[in-house]
Amino acid sequence: MSANAPRILIAAGGTGGHLIPALHVARAMREINPHCKILFLGSGRPLERKLIPEAGFELEVVELRAVKGMGGVGAMKFLLSLPASISKIKAILKDFKPSVILGMGGYVSFLPVTLARLRGIPAWIHEAEWHPGLANGVLATYASRISVVFPGAGLSKLKKALVTGHPVRSDLGDVAAQPVPGVISKILLIGGSQGAQALDSAMLKLAPFLKTRGIKLRHQCRSESRAALEEGYARAEFDAEISEFITDMKEAYAWCDLVISRAGASAIMEIEAINKPAILIPYPYAQAGHQLVNARYLQQQGKALIVEEGHGFEEELKQAISKLLVPSQYADIKVKESAKRTVRAAEVIAKGCFELASAAASRI
Template identity: 30%
Template sequence: MDNYRFILSGGGTGGHIYPAVAIANELKKRHPNAQFLFVGAKDKMEMEKVPQAGYEIKGLWISGIQRKMTLKNLMFPFKVISSLLASRKILKQFKPHVAIGTGGFASGPLLKMAASSGIPCVLQEQNSFAGITNKLLASKAQKICVAYDGMERFFPKEKVVKTGNPIRMNLEDIQVNKKEALEFFALEGEKKTVLVLGGSLGARRINQLIEKELDFFEKMGLQVLWQCGKLYHEEYKKYESGSVKVLAFINKMDLAYSAADVIISRAGAGSVSELCLVGKPVVFIPSPNVAEDHQTKNALALVSEKAALMMRESELDGHFEDMFTQLMGSKERQLELGQNIKKLAMPKATQHIVDEIEKLLK
């Protein structure tokens, strides 16, 4: 039988949406006649991103709980009830063989209703510190695919499978010629390149740091490939020069990684998994504004393996230049970080997750 039906839910951020799309793509490759339906939150980015990837999506009236007491929080119980009822209706109509949740509040009502309807459920947790939705759903799931060791702290041990995180593209061998990559971005061959990544929208604090340190990089003889994010491009494009390239967004990530000697990045789960495959020295500057501070925990998981460096936003002004000077002054340290981060790579993550899903197909 090949006409399976798969329902997938996860959203709110790219970190939950992208893995769901990658899993669907791999399932589709193996089961070309299968049907797919995504379920997301009505006003969130999945409503745009999922159709762009070629899949149908239905939206629920749901949102997370605000940390402060707000009117939105008073609406929360009504949103939950509305979303549970809508989910039940969607499941009755679509009759999926398996439900897959990749985290984010939108996946909560759907997976809860799927489990109570006897539909096998698979969860995928990207972070080293599990999200609230997946923790609440764990007792109902058949399998929980994770990317870090020690996730038994959050989930029943017998359900946990370490698969790694799906990544955006085929980075398994970034054998792109470095010379070609430098030419693509109009960078010089003699200088070392610092690649700066703040996520697709950008990261204000990282951008402020780079702006402040441009003279410092210049003195060190470094050139900068700076993805400042589309929210900040207008503000920072004035710094474009022979040795500083300022881009809203980088479409050719394989070329950017190939050009880089050192990378400064946020520590979202997808970025961390990608950078493990890249195998270059990384300085993580985690975003402090995410649920349960999970970016810091993701970065610390690598720091403890001597596979990356980390600086908190609060430490940047006093310590960044010292730390960076030490890193750039030691070839051995750069080599050690690059080799250790590469050891943590799990390039076949998507295939392993889909192997687990296929075990549940009746």
């Protein structure tokens, strides 16, 4: 590795919504500059320990906790763990000597980015939602650059902000170029990690209906839900393909005619990139209702229906699916074009981080 190669510390994890986009950026960095050194800093959740090494990157684990929503016992544990966490992050910064730190939002990024800035290290943070969370709301005041997903989002008004879209696989645009059939026969359900039990329960109740309509289903779920789903679908004699994690999202998106999903930023940007119809079910407890705002972004383009959780949720979901099973209704939503948003967000953020590193090096 070149002695002048940039060294990038990426603070990301906690959930797939923060981690997977970070991996897209890391891959883009490696493609642009194969000599760069990349180190992930995470909280040690199983998803981090699995995906980061599988992608060929190193991971340092620090005990990091979400502050919001913790009770008295949680707050005490947080305070007791704080000195050790700060000490370890300082040691990582000293040993790794990052040229720049990339924070992907959430509690995992707050302490590392803050301590890096105190050492004079440039910081790029990424905000995926319309309104910043607690961590990015503070970090935005002293971050060097900020990337945001949506035009008009709260942080986009800052001079140091850049609207990039959200990092997704660069080859998802290939799916949009494929012909879409005139009727729905294959549904992809992406359960996500938050509040997925409601989606699981609804789909089990709708299994007999889907079976009578000849629908094939791929259902991505949490590991703790898999056994119950397999048992429920078997009882309904409905042949659904269940998986805990979809490794090849491009293949899954290419396979389906309709996506049913939560409305996190990653899901919205991926659905927009593949240009396929969707039924969006916003997570009702998301901060500031941001998933409902995200869902309306695609709804306003005519590319999605929204079904909100609450009384009669299963029936409303059934009605939404039934509506799109009518060929004329499906054709109406199918032919609308998604916004021509670039799928190069990962590349833009990667190049931006390298530019920060280069500018910092030139001042030494």
